Amino acid sequence: xxxxxxxxxxxxxxxxxxxxxxxxxxxxxxxxxxxxxxxxxxxxxxxxxxxxxxxxxxxxxxxxxxxxxxxxxxxxxxxxxxxxxxxxxxxxxxxxxxxxxxxxxxxxxxxxxxxxxxxxxxxxxxxxxxxxxxxxxxxxxxxxxxxxxxxxxxxxxxxxxxxxxxxxxxxxxxxxxxxxxxxxxxxxx
Amino acid sequence: xxxxxxxxxxxxxxxxxxxxxxxxxxxxxxxxxxxxxxxxxxxxxxxxxxxxxxxxxxxxxxxxxxxxxxxxxxxxxxxxxxxxxxxxxxxxxxxxxxxxxxxxxxxxxxxxxxxxxxxxxxxxxxxxxxxxxxxxxxxxxxxxxxxxxxxxxxxxxxxxxxxxxxxxxxxxxxxxxxxxxxxxxxxxxxxxxxxxxxxxxxxxxxxxxxxxxxxxxxxxxxxxxxxxxxxxxxxxxxxxxxxxxxxxxxxxxxxxxxxxxxxxxxxxxxxxxxxxxxxxxxxxxxxxxxxxxxxxxxxxxxxxxxxxxxxxxxxxxxxxxxxxxxxxxxxxxxxxxxxxxxxxxxxxxxxxxxxxxxxxxxxxxxxxxxxxxxxxxxxxxxxxxxxxx
Amino acid sequence: xxxxxxxxxxxxxxxxxxxxxxxxxxxxxxxxxxxxxxxxxxxxxxxxxxxxxxxxxxxxxxxxxxxxxxxxxxxxxxxxxxxxxxxxxxxxxxxxxxxxxxxxxxxxxxxxxxxxxxxxxxxxxxxxxxxxxxxxxxxxxxxxxxxxxxxxxxxxxxxxxxxxxxxxxxxxxxxxxxxxxxxxxxxxxxxxxxxxxxxxxxxxxxxxxxxxxxxxxxxxxxxxxxxxxxxxxxxxxxxxxxxxxxxxxxxxxxxxxxxxxxxxxxxxxxxxxxxxxxxxxxxxxxxxxxxxxxxxxxxxxxxxxxxxxxxxxxxxxxxxxxxxxxxxxxxxxxxxxxxxxxxxxxxxxxxxxxxxxxxxxxxxxxxxxxxxxxxxxxx
Numbered sequence: 001x002x003x004x005x006x007x008x009x010x011x012x013x014x015x016x017x018x019x020x021x022x023x024x025x026x027x028x029x030x031x032x033x034x035x036x037x038x039x040x041x042x043x044x045x046x047x048x049x050x051x052x053x054x055x056x057x058x059x060x061x062x063x064x065x066x067x068x069x070x071x072x073x074x075x076x077x078x079x080x081x082x083x084x085x086x087x088x089x090x091x092x093x094x095x096x097x098x099x100x101x102x103x104x105x106x107x108x109x110x111x112x113x114x115x116x117x118x119x120x121x122x123x124x125x126x127x128x129x130x131x132x133x134x135x136x137x138x139x140x141x142x143x144x145x146x147x148x149x150x151x152x153x154x155x156x157x158x159x160x161x162x163x164x165x166x167x168x169x170x171x172x173x174x175x176x177x178x179x180x181x182x183x184x185x186x187x188x189x
Numbered sequence: 190x191x192x193x194x195x196x197x198x199x200x201x202x203x204x205x206x207x208x209x210x211x212x213x214x215x216x217x218x219x220x221x222x223x224x225x226x227x228x229x230x231x232x233x234x235x236x237x238x239x240x241x242x243x244x245x246x247x248x249x250x251x252x253x254x255x256x257x258x259x260x261x262x263x264x265x266x267x268x269x270x271x272x273x274x275x276x277x278x279x280x281x282x283x284x285x286x287x288x289x290x291x292x293x294x295x296x297x298x299x300x301x302x303x304x305x306x307x308x309x310x311x312x313x314x315x316x317x318x319x320x321x322x323x324x325x326x327x328x329x330x331x332x333x334x335x336x337x338x339x340x341x342x343x344x345x346x347x348x349x350x351x352x353x354x355x356x357x358x359x360x361x362x363x364x365x366x367x368x369x370x371x372x373x374x375x376x377x378x379x380x381x382x383x384x385x386x387x388x389x390x391x392x393x394x395x396x397x398x399x400x401x402x403x404x405x406x407x408x409x410x411x412x413x414x415x416x417x418x419x420x421x422x423x424x425x426x427x428x429x430x431x432x433x434x435x436x437x438x439x440x441x442x443x444x445x446x447x448x449x450x451x452x453x454x455x456x457x458x459x460x461x462x463x464x465x466x467x468x469x470x471x472x473x474x475x476x477x478x479x480x481x482x483x484x485x486x487x488x489x490x491x492x493x494x495x496x497x498x499x500x501x502x503x504x505x506x507x508x509x510x511x512x513x514x515x516x517x518x519x520x521x522x523x524x525x526x527x528x529x530x531x532x533x534x535x536x537x538x539x540x541x542x543x544x545x546x547x548x549x550x551x552x553x554x555x556x557x558x559x560x561x562x563x564x565x566x567x568x569x570x571x572x573x574x575x576x577x578x
Numbered sequence: 579x580x581x582x583x584x585x586x587x588x589x590x591x592x593x594x595x596x597x598x599x600x601x602x603x604x605x606x607x608x609x610x611x612x613x614x615x616x617x618x619x620x621x622x623x624x625x626x627x628x629x630x631x632x633x634x635x636x637x638x639x640x641x642x643x644x645x646x647x648x649x650x651x652x653x654x655x656x657x658x659x660x661x662x663x664x665x666x667x668x669x670x671x672x673x674x675x676x677x678x679x680x681x682x683x684x685x686x687x688x689x690x691x692x693x694x695x696x697x698x699x700x701x702x703x704x705x706x707x708x709x710x711x712x713x714x715x716x717x718x719x720x721x722x723x724x725x726x727x728x729x730x731x732x733x734x735x736x737x738x739x740x741x742x743x744x745x746x747x748x749x750x751x752x753x754x755x756x757x758x759x760x761x762x763x764x765x766x767x768x769x770x771x772x773x774x775x776x777x778x779x780x781x782x783x784x785x786x787x788x789x790x791x792x793x794x795x796x797x798x799x800x801x802x803x804x805x806x807x808x809x810x811x812x813x814x815x816x817x818x819x820x821x822x823x824x825x826x827x828x829x830x831x832x833x834x835x836x837x838x839x840x841x842x843x844x845x846x847x848x849x850x851x852x853x854x855x856x857x858x859x860x861x862x863x864x865x866x867x868x869x870x871x872x873x874x875x876x877x878x879x880x881x882x883x884x885x886x887x888x889x890x891x892x893x894x895x896x897x898x899x900x901x902x903x904x905x906x907x908x909x910x911x912x913x914x915x916x917x918x919x920x921x922x923x924x925x926x927x928x929x930x931x932x933x934x935x936x937x938x939x940x941x942x943x944x945x946x947x948x949x950x951x952x953x954x955x956x957x
Contacts, residue, residue: 004561007569007776008507014773015255015506015710022254033717034258045724047746049731074880076642110645110737116878124731256713352593356615356938428708429779437601437704438939508779509706511939512615569781572839574847576829577811 046157049111049124051104051141053148060147064121067097071113071122079106080113100143105135120164126156198484202318205229229321233310241460242272247494248501255505282449290446291348298345299447299454305337306461313468314388316478316486327388328380331469332373335424338462339365342433342443345455349446357442360512361433365424367516371523372420375413378534379404379473388469392477403476408549409534414474416523416530418496421466423519425459427500429507432515467496521564529556590618593938597626601704601942604952608929608941615937620930624923627956635916640666640741641880643916647903648735650918651954653696654689656726657896659739664820665892665903666741670885672873677866678743679822684756684859685729685738686821686894687852688722691763693897694803694845695719697949701842702774704946705783711774718766721759728752740877742870753860760856767849775843784839788932788944791836798928802899802921804948807844808836814895821894825862826855838940841947881911889915898922898949918957922950 018030025031035042056063067084085098113122125148132138154161196203205228213221246261246268253260261268286295312327314320324330339362346358380386382404383394395403404410423430434442444455471477471492478485480492510518533552537545596607605626611619631650635643647662648655660682667673674682699715723733729748730738738745774780790800792808805812813830815823831847833840869877876883885907893902899921906915925948933941 005778007778007781011506011773011777012502014769015502018257018714019251019255019502019505022257028721030257032257032259033720036259043724045727047729047731048727074639074642076638076645108645108649109732109735110642110648111731112642112645112880116880118878252708252710256710257717258713352591355591356593356612428706431706435706435939437706438942440600504708505710506773507707508702508777508783509939510779511783511937513937514782569776569778569785572834572843574834574840574843575832576847576851577832578816578829 044126044156046159048126049114050109050128051107051125051130052102052113052122052146053125053127054100054143054146055121055123055150055153056147057150060149063096063147064119065097065100066095066119066121067093067100068119070116070118074112074116076110076112077106077108079103079108097143100146101140102146103140104130104132105139120168123153123157123160198317198486200484201316201486233307233321237307237310237461237464238457240464241457242276244460244464244497245275245456246272247497248504251498251501252505255502276453279450279453284449284451285446287350287446289350291350294344294348295446296451298341298348299451299458301344302338302341302458303454303461305334306458306465308334309462309465309469312388313465314392314472314477315468315489316484319478319486320389323387323389326386328376328386328391328469328473331388331465332369332376335462335465336365336369338424338458341458342455345447346443349443351446353439353441353445354443357433357435357439357445360435361426361443363512364426364430364432364515364519367519368420368423368430368523371416371519371527372424374524374527374531375416375420376473377527377531378409378413381531381534381538388472388477392472392479395476395479401476401479401481403474403479405474405476407537408546408553409530409537410474412526412530412553413534414470416527417474418470418499419523420519421463421470422500422503423515425462425466427459427463428504429509430515431509432512435509437509463497463500464493467493467500470496517564522560525560526556529553595941596623601700601946603700603946603950604955606945606950606952606955608945610933610938610941612938615939617933617936617938617941620933620941622926622929624926624952625956627952629957631957632916632918636913639880639911640883640885640913641876643913644739645735645737648737649953650920650957651693651896651898651901651922651951652734653951654693654897655734655736656685656689656738657693657894657901659736660686660821661892661894661896661901662903663739663741663892664894665890665905666885668892669888669890669905669907670741670883672742672870674743675867675870676864677747678868678870680859680863681729681744681748681868682739683821683823683826684856684863685726685736685744687855687859688725688756690852690897691849692719692722693949694849697897697946698770698774698842698845701838701943701946702780704942705780711770714766714770714773718763725752725756725759728755740869740873741883742873743868747868753863756856757860760853760860763853764850767846771846775846781839783939783943784842784947785837786835787838787936787940788947789835789837790928790932794928794931795836798931799924800899800928802895802897802925802949803844803848804841804899804925806830807833807840809833814893814900818893818895820892822859823855826858828852828854838943838947884909884911893919896921898951898954899925918954920954920957922948922952922954923956926950926955 021030022032027033054063054065067082069082072080072082079102081099081101081103082097083099085094085096086092087094109124111124114124150161150165154165205225208228209221209225212224250260250268261271264270264274286292309331311321312324312331342361343358346354346361379391383391385391405414426433434444439445444452447455468489471489475492478489480488530553533549537549540548591612593610593612594607595610596602597605602608607623607626609621609623610617629649631646635646638646644659644662647658650658695715695718699712702711703709726736727733729746729752730736790804790808792810795805795808796810801812809832811830811832814820816830828851831844831851833844887907887909889904889906891902891904893900900919901921902919904915904917904919905913908914929945929948932944936944
């Protein structure tokens, strides 16, 4: 039979121990485990996903998105809005988005758009400090704020971006060789 | 050497004396008396809220550390200005009075609650010759005045016209009145030993050699101290006896409908009560300002803050009692124990010390064991759990 | 209708606990009728967090619903994913490859540990402890959430499972990190138990409070730790042996009385059993694919996924009880009918039976010990 009151004392010892260890132990070992946010930051994990962003190569004009609208259709909460650009003279579709908006107020960070995009153009971002003072206007992010360079993508998610780059480069080279193979007959009749 | 010690010991007393001397040169005698009273009053009026402000910070810091986090550390170095920021916030908050509330009583309750909390400071001996008023019934005065606290709490809870408040107020009335009984009785041995109700005399009798003849070092003193301290925790509604404000059950209990500075006054009273109760526990059982080497006021504040830290430690560790268990604990456990403790202490007075140790330890141990046995419904059962496939 | 006249002819005190109340675990409301501090009647009111989950799902392709299941019981989205994935796999007759199945078990058991940690922490908060157990629980939970973030990209809304597998493979380093957590967890549990299990105040508060008799529990369809605390040996991991659970050696801890203390302690023991499963799974996990070949094309084109006409019911032992997903397909990309059997909701139905005759303070801890998450209760 244990003495009445020992359980209470045991609890007191546990809290006293934690009080003491908070001064000298490491965070994962009974030390202080909170992160002093604005000064310190939690370790950034590569696969972390927040809101989506659009990738461009080199300059913002060379946007990968062709405004196919698959992400718009598959987005579960329907937070993406795309309007395709038309060529100035002909009025034909230009395979570029004229309007690409994501409503951050609706987006639920599921990553579906990233999964379904066939042109490797939309990916989930690491930026989480996205605030707005107005929920109807400012949270709807236009194309300009969504566009981010491929270098940024390589920086935040090298594990995903590098294979994508390799794949794209290989496809481009294949296209070039195909073109090269296709063009000679024209020059040598 | 002795002079320096004496000087440090009485530094506050002498400082006041010099002030009065200085004024005595060009003021009539009767004003000097008045100024003396005003100085004491002002010191207490400043000390009370100051202690309360920094107790909140201490509590948040200590509990933070217990929970492996920093606690407030943004306002000022180590968060030292946090209480001031809190104060400003409290002052600027909107004061909301429920439409159905009894407005006058709702207003009076937080005002009244601070008064006894401040009045109690009068008889606390902060150091050698540092008692504001050396009442010869100091202890009685303390017990009487501190029990007034029940009334404003109940006033506030009743006037709020809120059911949570009402339940909290009912709990307060029951709890504070029940815990006053064992608390008062646990003090009786001390009064018998020192043959005085004056807090100063009680401290004096605990001097002995090395200034370490504290009552807590005797069996009846230890039992009395533990009971008094537990009752003190219950008396100022602190965990694990914080039923009147039981956050998880009654939202905020009796001060659910208070906001802004009125809420702050309730809070202030609670912390000042915690401080004075710890101070009185120190005075009665831990030898007050008695102690070797260090100046008397340092000993007093050191011991008091140690007790407050224990209160905070309790808060960081324990869940809350239920209302029936709380009352049972007071009436079925603490009260009989104090009643046994009084004759034990009485005999101690007549019997030589060595002999007294021999009988009093077994008596108290057996009665403790017997009380635990008798209160079997409170004693938890051990359980063994089967693991099925 | 409740008779609010008490025996002495005085009127009972009617109190609304919630929807805004510190310890109703969300927007849940209890209409409590009191006589003094004693509860005479209690009416739970639900639906404040109703978000039309089922109807939304019936208008979305099967794959898109996965992200919504995260939001049901937001403390363990991994378990929710698991149940839904099982239901769809049954419907479309797809099997997850070996490695994916192991990963699923690992994630589900980690989610169980997270859930039980949070439950015990907040139960102690309901008991009046000032956040200390919660923050100790948070300390350990952080480590597991870091793993979740690493494998799925999100700490709480994981969305990690796919039909016929999982979304992303787990690196060897992550597996080593999980091993480290599993190895270090018993020491934490010792500390946690030293703080709580034998604490007399906790025992006094919890023992013989809110007793749920076994027959009532079975009749009311209670599942999960609440049922097992009443002494009924029913664990879907054993009964159904879904996933790979028949390959692991683990026991089902059972309570004796069915009071709050049993419900607390059964969960502590379950965490220990989960650790056993995790150890075995981490030792045995094979290399290989993480997605069934049959399911691969639907990843890029979710709307092409049209299961044959039929119905399926996938159920798992979620940390809260039997979590079931019922799906009816009419051959279109969207489910024709989608229903969630939410353990939080069904376990809540016996709340009144447990509370009547107890004190107000007990009602709070009984509610806490049932372990409800309003996201799942109200859907």
